Amino acid sequence: MPDADRHDRELDAWVLAAIARLDREGLVLGLGARELPLPGVAEQAALDERVVAVVTDRLATRGLVRLVAHADPARVTLTAPGRREAAAQPAPSEAPTPDGARFVFLRPGAPLSSTSADPDEQVCDFHPRRRRKGTMDPGEHCDGSGWIVDAVTRESRPCRCRPLRIQRHRDRRLGGRITTEILNFGLASSLHPELHPALTPIVRRWTDDVDAQLDAGAGLWMTVADWDRRVRSGGVDALDDVEAPPRTQAEFEAAAARAGAALDADALTDQRQRETASRAGGELSLMEVRKVAETAAGSSAAAIARAAHHAGRGVALYSLSSLYRSLVHLSRRGGYRDRLEALRTADLLVLVGLDQRVLERAAQWQRDWLSEQLELIAIGRYEHQKSTVIVSTGWPLEALAAALSQETYHRLCCAAGEPLLGSRIPTPA
Numbered sequence: 001m002p003d004a005d006r007h008d009r010e011l012d013a014w015v016l017a018a019i020a021r022l023d024r025e026g027l028v029l030g031l032g033a034r035e036l037p038l039p040g041v042a043e044q045a046a047l048d049e050r051v052v053a054v055v056t057d058r059l060a061t062r063g064l065v066r067l068v069a070h071a072d073p074a075r076v077t078l079t080a081p082g083r084r085e086a087a088a089q090p091a092p093s094e095a096p097t098p099d100g101a102r103f104v105f106l107r108p109g110a111p112l113s114s115t116s117a118d119p120d121e122q123v124c125d126f127h128p129r130r131r132r133k134g135t136m137d138p139g140e141h142c143d144g145s146g147w148i149v150d151a152v153t154r155e156s157r158p159c160r161c162r163p164l165r166i167q168r169h170r171d172r173r174l175g176g177r178i179t180t181e182i183l184n185f186g187l188a189s190s191l192h193p194e195l196h197p198a199l200t201p202i203v204r205r206w207t208d209d210v211d212a213q214l215d216a217g218a219g220l221w222m223t224v225a226d227w228d229r230r231v232r233s234g235g236v237d238a239l240d241d242v243e244a245p246p247r248t249q250a251e252f253e254a255a256a257a258r259a260g261a262a263l264d265a266d267a268l269t270d271q272r273q274r275e276t277a278s279r280a281g282g283e284l285s286l287m288e289v290r291k292v293a294e295t296a297a298g299s300s301a302a303a304i305a306r307a308a309h310h311a312g313r314g315v316a317l318y319s320l321s322s323l324y325r326s327l328v329h330l331s332r333r334g335g336y337r338d339r340l341e342a343l344r345t346a347d348l349l350v351l352v353g354l355d356q357r358v359l360e361r362a363a364q365w366q367r368d369w370l371s372e373q374l375e376l377i378a379i380g381r382y383e384h385q386k387s388t389v390i391v392s393t394g395w396p397l398e399a400l401a402a403a404l405s406q407e408t409y410h411r412l413c414c415a416a417g418e419p420l421l422g423s424r425i426p427t428p429a
């Protein structure tokens with residue numbers, strides 16, 4: 001590489017090391033084809049995804065990685081020479097800072113690139129291009145701005161697509177998307193026999209008229225006992241410790257700088273793509289949704305989320321681990337404040353998997369940090385009189401309160417009400 005200078009060399013070595021590390025992890029996990037999605041590489045390298053795209057192109061030219069054609073998101077694989085190169089050269093100890101002058105998109109006010117722009121936001125929902133085949137006159141539509149300007153009076157009025165735009169924006173801020181899986185499980189397995197009989201009418205009240213509950217700012221906290229067969233059979237998850245929230249002043253500054261770098265024009269689109277790929281948006285995987293739906297209380301919570309979703313309300317469903325994962329990610333990359341505010345004020349927050357055992361096994365600093373987040377969210381929801389539904393695992397309540405800490409437990413009670421036993425008490429044999 002004759003004409004590469006120090007800046008490029010350092011970035012190349014750093015990104016190659018990140019790819020090699022992910023590749024090794026894939027080997028340990030026994031994953032077959034180790035095609036690494038670029039957003040994951042960017043996360044591992046703690047760099048802007050677009051910087052990583054430029055660097056991987058360079059690495060591909062050098063034969064150290066291979067780009068997987070037509071993959072979305074883009075993927076790379078490590079080649080044999082790449083593996084040798086990564087092993088031979090020690091990676092820099094910390095991430096090199098990309099030179100903003102070389103990456104036009106890192107400069108503030110970069111023009112919105114048409115390739116990464118969000119098509120949802122650029123074209124009106126009622127534009128003929130989006131029209132389903134067979135429908136008649138699509139009617140009036142805007143130029144993608146959400147507003148229609150009257151040719152005669154020069155006055156603008158909102159387009160029919162504007163409520164849809166506002167809803168999409170709201171859901172993006174909030175994360176914890178109600179996926180098709182949640183909708184299906186909420187429908188399929190609500191109110192099964194393991195639910196404590198006293199809860200059946202309460203859950204029905206929520207699912208039958210969710211608007212009334214949300215308008216009243218009602219709360220519901222169901223806790224599952226350890227005799228519940230579903231709890232007994234399942235393993236205990238651990239909190240993700242790939243990334244830690246910033247704790248020292250230096251870490252906060254680095255996180256703020258990274259967040260600042262993402263403030264250019266297409267940051268939102270970029271962030272969304274990264275979130276979808278990295279699950280930092282707080283979306284539950286299919287496996288996580290299945291786990292939620294295994295207990296009667298969990299599937300009841302999914303049914304409530306489903307009802308709110310169909311009622312067009314702002315609703316998010318997070319598990320304790322997905323909430324942790326998402327907030328840690330955002331606190332390091334930017335977007336934390338906005339997400340926190342959305343979590344504090346959304347119509348409905350469904351928080352599941354608040355597992356006493358997970359809390360007990362987490363490191364002290366993880367618990368402290370998580371407690372702080374839960375309290376901030378709970379206080380906000382209480383103050384704004386917004387509905388909160390919680391599903392926890394832990395009984396008796398004293399043990400659950402101790403695992404959460406008394407203060408956090410108290411705050412959550414203010415938002416969602418005192419926990420109710422969600423499991424049917426077993427009849428003596």
Ligand SMILES: [Zn+2]
Pocket residue numbers: 124125126141142143144145146147159160161162
């Ligand atoms: Zn429109």
